[in-house]
Amino acid sequence: MSDSYDVIVIGGGPAGYPAAIRAAQHGLKVACIDDWQNYDGSRSFGGTCLNAGCIPSKALLESSELFHRAHEEFGVHGIKTGGVELDLAAMQKRKAGIVTQLTGGIGQLFKANKVSGMQGRGRFLGDGKVEFTDPDGKQQTLQAKHVILAAGSQPIELKSVPFDGKQVVDSWGALEFDTVPGKLGVIGAGVIGLELGSVWKRLGSEVVILEAMDTFLPMADAQIARDAQRQFKKQGLDIRLGAKVQGAKTGKSGVTLSYEDKDGTHDLKVDKVIVCVGRKPCSAGLLAEGTGVETDERGFVKVDEECRTGVQNTWAVGDLVRGPMLAHKATEEGVMVADLIAGKIAEVNYEVIPSVIYTAPEIAWVGKTEAQAKEAGIDYKVGTFPFAPNGRAKAMEQAAGMVKLIANKRDDSLIGAHVIGPMAGELISELVVAMEFQASIEDLQRTIHAHPTLAEAIHEAALAADGKALHGINK
Template sequence: MHRLIEKLLVNTLTFGIESLFKSNKIDWIQGQALIESFEIQNKTTDDSTQYDKQIKVLLHNKKEQRFKTKHIIIATGSSPVNLSIAPIDDEFIVDSTGALAFNKVPKKLGIIGSGVIGLELGSVWKRLGSEVTIFEAQDTFLAFADQFVAKESLKLFQNQGLNINLNTRLLNAKKIKKSVQVSYTDAEGEHSEKFDKLIIAVGRKPNSENLSNDEMGLVIDEGGFVHVNEHCQTSIPGVYAIGDVVRGPMLAHKGSEEGSMVAELIAGRFREVNYDLIPSVIYTHPEVAWVGKTEQALKAAGIDYKIGTFPFAASGRAQALNETPGMVKIISDAQTDRILGVHILGSQASELIAQAVISMEFGASAEDIALMMFAHPTFSEAYHEASLAVSGRAIHIKQRKSKI
C-alpha cells in the first residue's frame, strides 16, 4: 500500500510540474545534455560581450539535437554515494532510493550512516515495525548540528528503539542467501550480523560528470562540485549552476532559491541568497531543525553568547497532542542580543524554524521576540518562551531570576 501511495504522490507532483511547464510555455526536452561550445558573436561599444552557446542533447531515442542559447543553468542534482565494500544490488543492499521501494517491512534492517538520510529512513521503517540498527563511523552524533540538541535527539531516538552504533567502521557487506551479512569493527573488536535489508546512506555526490567539453573550461573542484560565485555564475560566461551540484548544503529549498535568484539575474533584476540563513530539517519523529550558528561554532570563533531554552513538555498544545519530547533553543549575542542561531527538536520543528529564519533575516534580538504576542495554545509559544529564557524571564518554567 505504501508503494502505491508513494507512486501516486510522485506522479501527481511530476504532472503538476509538467502542467506548469506548459502554462509558462517552457519546452521540456528529455535527454542527456552537454555544453558543446560557445563563441563570441559580437562586441558592443560598451565593451560587454555577447556569447552564443551550443548544447548537444542525446535524446532518449538515441538521436542528437543541438540548441543555441545565451544563458544556461546547470541543475543536475546529486546521487547517492556507493561503497565498494557494500555493492548495491537493488534488492538486499540498496541506496536511499531503493529504501523507499521495499515491498514489505523488513524484520531486521541495517543502515550504514547516521546522517540526515540514514536517520530519516531509520525513523520511518522503525515506526512501520522494523528492528533498525544504524552504523556510524564517526564518534560524534550529528556532528554538524548543535551538540546539545544532537545529544538530546540521540537519547530520544534510542528510547524509541533505534539501535545507533557510533565509532563503528564497516568492513564489508554481502548477500548470503536471502539476507545480508554485515561485518564491522568497534571499540570491542570485529563483529558480524545478519539483516533482511541493508541501506547505504553515507551521503550524496554531485552529478557533475559530462557537463561540457574539456575545452570549455568549466571549473569543477576535487569534490566534484561546479565552482560558482555568490550569484551562481560558473567559469563560463552566461552559464550558471545551482542546487546539489554546487557548494553548500544539499537541500531542495536551497536549490530552488538559487534557481529563482539566477532567473531574476538573467532578467536583469537584483536578487541574492543569504547563505548564512539556510534552514536545515531532519524529518524524523520528532523532527530536528536549525538555522544560523551552533553553540560549538560560536565557542570556536570566540564569540560571547547567551542561551535560552524551553521544553515542549511545558507547552499546553504539545501536552494536548501528546507531543512533548524536545525543546526550542535560542542563541543570541551577549552584547547586542541579536539572534545568532535557533535549534529545535520536537513536533513541527520544520514549521517552527521558519519563524526563526524570518526573525534573523530582519536582524531581530531575543528581546524583540520576547515582546511579541503569540497565539495560545500553539507550538510556536515555545519559541516565544525560549526568547524570554535568554534573559531568564521564561514564564512557564522555573528559571533563574532575571537581573533586570
C-alpha cells in the same frame, strides 16, 4: 523543435525547474532538459526530490508515524482501534500517487509559463551550446545565450558494500520495499539514514544504524543532538557510533555486514541494507572537454556567491555546487540566477538556510550552533525552553524536546535557533524570518504568540535568554 533559446537549463529538479519557470516569467525563451528515469522506465521532471527523495520519503514518514501512533498512542487519547494492520501495498500506492501528482504538475507549470520541457540528456559543449540526446538516442545541438547547470546529485556507493538493487540498496531503493524487512541495516546516521530507519522501525523492522563517526549528528547543536540520540534510543533505534563498515556478504538468507569499532571487528546479519553515506554531484559526463567550467576534486562545479562558473553566461546551481544539499537552497539559487540573467537584483542569504530532519521528533535548525558561536569568539547568551510545559504539545501527546535560541550579547541579535520536537520543521520558519530581518531576542519576547500553540515555546525560549521565562524555571 527550436534550437535557439535565451536560457537552457540542464536539470529539472528543485534547482532547475524553478530557474526555468522564473526565467520564463521574465519573458525569456527557455528550455529545461532533464534525464530522470523512474523504476518502471517512465520519465518525469522533479529530480530526486520529487521522485525519489523529499516527497516520497515524507509520505512514508507520515504514513508510518500514523501507523505507529495507532499502535502505541491512540489508547492514551481514549481511542480504541482494535486490530490495526499494515497494508504496505496501499501505503506505497498512496506515496506513488502523491509523487505522480506533483511531478505531473511541473509539466503543467511549464506549459503555463511557456517553458520547453525536454526529456533526455543534456551536455554542455561550451560557448552556449548544449548537446541534447533524446530517449531514442537522437542528438541535437541547441544554442543559448545563457546556460544553467542544475544536474543535481546522486547517492555515494561504497566500494566495500556495492549496491545490488535488492538486498543492498540506496535511499531510493529503500523507499520501494514491498515487504517490511525483519532486520534492517542502515549505513550512515545522517539525515537520510535516520529518516529511512525511522520509517521501517515504525512499520516493524529491527533497525541497526552503523555510523563511522564517533559523534552523533555533528552538524546539529550538541545539546539538541544529545536529546535526539536519547529519544531515538528510547524508540528502539540501535545506533552504533564509531562503526566503520569493512564489507558485506550477500546470500539467500540475507546480508552479513562486517564492521570495526573500538571493541574490535564484528559481524551483523540483516535481511536488507540501506547505504546512506552521502551524495555526490552529477557532474560526470555533464561537461565536454574544453568548456572552461571547472570542478573540484569531489566533482562540484566551482562557482562564486552568485553561482557564476567563471565562463561567460554559464551558471551552476543546487547540489552541483558548494553548500548544503538541500532542495530549498537549490530552488533559491535557481531563482536567483534567473533573476540575475534578467538584469534584476538578487541574492541568496546563505547564513539563514534552515535544515530539517523529519523524524519523530523532528529536528530543525538555522544559523550558528553554540559551539560555532564559541569558536567565532562571540559573547553569546542562550535561552532554552522544553515542550513539556507547553499546553498544545501536551494535548498532542508530543511533549518531548525543546527550543534553543542563541543571541549575540553585544546587540541582542538572534544568531542561531534550534528546535527538536513536534512540527519543528514548521516552527523553524518563524526563526528564519526573524534572522532574515535581523530580529533581536527582545523582538521575539515582544511578539505575541497565540495560545495554546507550539510556537509559545519559541516565545518562552526568548524570555529565558534573559531569565524571564514565565512557565519555566530560569537558570
